[in-house]
Amino acid sequence: MYVAVKGGEAAILASYDLLAETRRGNPSVPELRLAQIREQMGTAVARVMSEGSLYDADLAALALKQAQGDAVEAIFLLRAFRTTLARFGSSEPLDTSTMRVRRRVSATYKDLPGGQVLGPTYDYTHRLFDFTLGEESAATPEARPADAPLDAVMARVPDILGQEGLLEVEQPAAGDPAPTDITRDSLSFPAGRDVRLQTLARGDEGFLLGLAYSVQRGFGHNHPFVGEIRLGEVAVEFTPEELGFPVDLGDLTLTECQMVNQFAGSKHVPPQFTRGYGLSFGHAERKAMAMSIVDRSLKARALGEEVVYPAQQEEFVLYHSDNVEAAGFVEHLKLPHYVDFQAELELIRRIRAERAAHAQGATMPEAAE
Amino acid sequence: MTTGATSTTPRQRWMAILARASAAELDDMLPRGARPAFTTLKPAETGTVMVQARAGGTGDRFNLGEATTTRCVVRLESGTMGFSYALGTDRAKAESAAIIDALMQDAPDQLAPAIARLGKAQQAARDLASRKAAATKVDFFTLVRGE
Secondary structure, eight states, rough: OOOOOOOOOHHHHHHHHHHHHHHHHTTTTTOOHHHHHHHHSSSHHHHHHHHHHOHHHHHHHHHHHHTTOOHHHHHHHHHHHHHOOOOOEOOOOOOOOGGEEEEEEESOSSOTTTTTTOOOOOOTSSOOOOOOGSSOOOOOOOOOSSOOOOOOOOOHOOOOOOOOTOOOOOOOOOOOOOOTTTTTSSSSSSSOHHHHHHHHHOOOOOHHHHHHHHHHHSSSSSOOOEEEEEEEEEEEEEETTTSSSSEEEEEEEEEEEEEEEEOOOOOOSSSOOOOEEEEEESSSSHHHHHHHHHHHHHHTTTTTTTSSGGGHHHHHHHHHOHHHHHHHHHHHSSSSSSHHHHHHHHHHHHHHHHHHHHHHHHHHHHHHH | OOTTTOOOHHHHHHHHHHHTSOOHHHHHHSSSOOOOOOOEEEEEEEEEEEEEEHHHHHHHEEEEEEEEEEEEEEEEEEEEEEEEEESSOOOOHHHHHHHHHHHHOHHHHHHHHHHHHHHHHHHHHHHHHHHHHHHHHEOOOHHHOOO
């Protein structure tokens, strides 16, 4: 139990000043501008947007600056700000098949209609330092364009594979029900796929990565293949009540991962590949991949698989993936717990005193004999 | 003009172009001094839209996360209402876009060429990004197969 404390105002205010000075660092070094963070720390911005559950690169850049680059603190700031905004409504469901692709790879299909597009990836870099980045460089790097653009629309790999009937079908339930929103209704179990995917989409990358890794190492029943990863821009549409038609709000940069997994089949389902899905704001492949593996492992119950490993247990996964909640609960231990601790201290002293008295009482008759 | 699956009417097309424009581009299109009289029905306001996606891209809907969105509604003296809904937090841009939306309904000839130019520039930027991506197209198996 936490009992509130009073006092400390002056010290707290002074800590704000010291924090501001510490955040600024050496004042002889030019101060970071938000546009620099937004443009040059793009994947950090993407993580804050995804897990902060609010797409806004400028606000995510501000959050990162204010948090001195601490991703979880920045995510907390963005989540807190979000609660101050009115919600106009829900978008039309995104259609990622219309994505203007900048990167698209498949580890399962060599000859894809539209081709494999490496895009801006670290995958084939040597992970050797580029010390020129530490120098004041005059030259602006520029990629050379090909003569022709990519196909305007590239079919998603599962849509192609699905035509053979070898892949689990993803189609909406009858009536295309509106999804549950975990920011308005708290989690309950068993959780639907909508609840699982929303929770995973805003879940901590590190936590989900660890779980996905555990699945791969044998603490899960499936062997994942990357059906497709795609990165690019997707238009988002919203239908305002007063207009009655969908308005294109602009483009979201998204990373999508379609994971394909082995499945032996069951009494009702012939052997086929099952699927896991990952989708995140910005360029965030590791997150999207981890999400897709965990999404698949959480299908264990629905597929009649034995639920024995952590990554298959939805209460464990969904209750512990949110880094704002997790950080809050772990870090609140730093706050004064004096009353709490005092009570524990009193209790231990009393038990010890009682035990000592009891021991003394027990030895006395012997001494008397 | 855009890849939005249902952006089909002329008005939807120009609203999509305006949504992707910057405040400065809209000021160029319709300088602040040259604006018609208008009444603000809904002052520019930033809120959010919950972005929905589909499991596997085609399945059940789920909530991916919210996106900041700024809207504005104005009315010209003609009575025509102009709307703006766009991603981001730019309120000045929202007001400009709403006025332009109303003007485009009243007298499309005035601003249509400027909007077409903007749309073309946006398309050119998309095209260039796509061509740069196309330069990274790879066929791993051709390399392995050899002759």
